[in-house]
Amino acid sequence: MNKVLYLLFGVAFGIVLTKAEVVSWFRIQDMFQFKELHMYLIIGSAVAVGIVSMQIVRRLKLKSLSGEELKFQGKPFHKGFIIGGMMFGFGWAITGACPGPIFAQIGAGEMPAFFTLAGALSGAFLYHSVKGKLPQ
């Protein structure tokens, strides 16, 4: 049952990402070349709404619909946030897709995005194979 709910949330998220065109290589290029503010305004307003709503959630001590404490444990910083983060930035500029948009490009019929996905899966496998040797 929950799987259907996760799928439906994904459908909604995919519709918003695609209608906003944040899944477009052209928009990503225009962002990194500072040709238009579209992407910056989307990320900025998303974060603004996220911050305000999470402050409300915290102040009202809201629980989940099933009555559980909300789970948002932190992610402790390590060097990979910078090194891996910059690698991802390179990949984002090359492919015009961060992880969610890879799936959206495929769904929208941009078949070359299957190569991006295959690369991403290979990259994830490579990371887990060598992570013990990387600076943390």
Place this chain on the structure above:
Amino acid sequence: MDLLNSPWPWYVAGPLIGLFVPVLLIVVNKMLGISSAFDHLCMMALPTAKKAIFAFKDEENGWKLAFSVGIALGAFIVAQFMSSAPLRFLPEQYHTTEGYVKLFLGGMLVGFGTRYANGCTSGHSIFGLSILQSSSLKATLAFFAGGLLYTGIAFLF
């Protein structure tokens, strides 16, 4: 403004994206994120002996696969029923053999980088920043530093 067929402006799409943070937490108690779905897909393709290296947390990240399939489905719906012109998200040069190689290599950087950074644009730049997490701010700055650096290098050569 025709919201069904034309692209959505930032002030519609941005706030909607931000609302996924509290709504996902309250309805299903999950933290927005996507890149762990790469691990999940990899594990499905690998024999049992290899699965352990992922140290996959199913309770925390197992839902992201269905979520990602949903994203593809949502984009399909937009392409089929919610746009007046065919959608083009990749330039012509990526519809060639050379382009496929470039996408694969760029994809490797996305996969390796997001796993090493423990998150992507949704997990760090949207969710992490929404909960005012300093490590996510550093990751987000690194994402943009990398993207701008590549764009600068590509511009010069």
